[in-house]
């Protein structure tokens with residue numbers, strides 16, 4: 277458990293972190309638009325080492341959660357992409373965007389000489405934005421920067437993001453904006469947003485206002501794992517948004533629970549159940565089939581049912597408290 281007095285330490289400032297993510301984004305777009313997978317592993321290595329460097333630079337000063345907003349978002353994005361399968365998914369959606377952009381630019385009726393489009397996905401504060409790309413003094417294309425949550429979105433949504441960057445009839449644009457907003461309000465987008473948020477949660481070592489994750493872990497470990505587990509990093513997430521109640525990061529061996537659970541109205545056995553669920557992810561890992569990874573397998577669900585108050589906890593969570 278970290279001392280909460282760390283909160284009074286000076287905030288860390290990291291110069292160059294946002295510039296590093298800018299360079300990575302450029303490299304990602306180049307790779308994704310140039311050809312299909314397999315993509316070289318160097319990019320993932322660069323992302324992981326950048327994330328680790330940030331962590332070691334602010335280790336003694338409250339961790340990445342204490343960074344100013346732009347740096348914190350940059351770090352969250354690096355940490356998010358550093359984990360299994362996410363960079364591939366990111367590049368695959370960028371590749372889809374590149375293909376769509378190439379097609380849309382050359383549609384009949386489009387004026388000749390439209391600028392080239394680049395589509396980035398990033399840990400943005402807005403859903404998306406469009407700005408000119410500059411090479412020296414002159415505009416050299418258009419850059420669409422969309423939220424990381426759009427990675428994995430259906431082709432119509434990616435196409436809407438591309439089309440929003442180009443001129444179009446007003447009514448048509450309204451329809452595109454609606455398609456984008458509706459996807460962003462859905463569970464897939466929000467799951468990404470929460471996972472990004474959880475990457476740099478506030479310090480405090482899991483001691484919440486009402487529930488202490490250290491004590492929760494000890495009880496679950498004793499009751500359900502015969503005390504055999506070592507203690508992972510335990511932390512409360514920063515955001516109460518999203519539906520996800522917990523998250524396990526294997527790369528960082530961290531269990532993060534949503535602060536929604538840190539409430540006197542939430543019974544201890546519910547917090548324990550969510551902790552148990554995340555610890556099962558740690559113990560069972562993912563089942564890999566082809567390029568996909570499955571986490572909630574039938575075996576996982578069976579193990580989940582071994583929780584002593586499984587039915588009660590499930591019923592409580594289903595009632596959407």
Ligand SMILES: [Zn+2]
Nearest residue numbers: 553557571572
């Ligand atoms: Zn799960």
